[in-house]
Amino acid sequence: MCSSHCGQVGLGAHTDLDLVTILYQNEVNGLGVQSSSTGEWIDCIPSKDSFIVIIGESLHAWLNGRLKATYHRVMLSGDKPRYSVGLFTVPKAGYMIKAPEELVDEAHPMLYKPFDYAELYSMRFDASNEGRYTESGLKGYCV
Numbered sequence: 001m002c003s004s005h006c007g008q009v010g011l012g013a014h015t016d017l018d019l020v021t022i023l024y025q026n027e028v029n030g031l032g033v034q035s036s037s038t039g040e041w042i043d044c045i046p047s048k049d050s051f052i053v054i055i056g057e058s059l060h061a062w063l064n065g066r067l068k069a070t071y072h073r074v075m076l077s078g079d080k081p082r083y084s085v086g087l088f089t090v091p092k093a094g095y096m097i098k099a100p101e102e103l104v105d106e107a108h109p110m111l112y113k114p115f116d117y118a119e120l121y122s123m124r125f126d127a128s129n130e131g132r133y134t135e136s137g138l139k140g141y142c143v
């Protein structure tokens with residue numbers, strides 16, 4: 001059975017800005033991840049005792065694009081409440097995120113200029129919070 005909000009977006013499509021996010025949810029699904037190759041949305045159906053690991057934009061930049069930041073969203077379904085807790089790993093303010101030399105060469109030019117995570121974060125999550133769902137906070141900020 002599906003209530004009136006079924007199929008509505010609970011949390012819009014976004015990437016996380018941090019390094020890595022670790023999510024744990026109750027047994028009500030709703031999280032979807034987008035395939036970076038096909039654009040297709042894939043329902044995430046974790047087993048009861050598993051964690052979901054999401055690559056954030058900062059790790060994507062630090063690894064000079066070797067891993068992609070995952071677009072994800074939450075869709076509403078059913079009547080049971082969904083609970084989800086997240087551990088967001090973030091660099092301390094003042095530390096610069098910069099791809100190491102080993103990952104930068106002619107075939108892999110540096111994708112992003114070095115940046116301070118705290119500044120990137122405050123740009124996206126300003127008072128309006130509108131930046132939360134911008135395409136990529138990182139691209140606007142430090143390409």
Ligand SMILES: O=C(O)CCC(=O)C(=O)O
Pocket residue numbers: 011016023025031072074084086
């Ligand atoms: O509710 C979830 O499982 C995802 C939450 C999320 O993507 C976020 O807080 O950035």
Ligand SMILES: [Fe+2]
Pocket residue numbers: 014015016021072
């Ligand atoms: Fe997220």
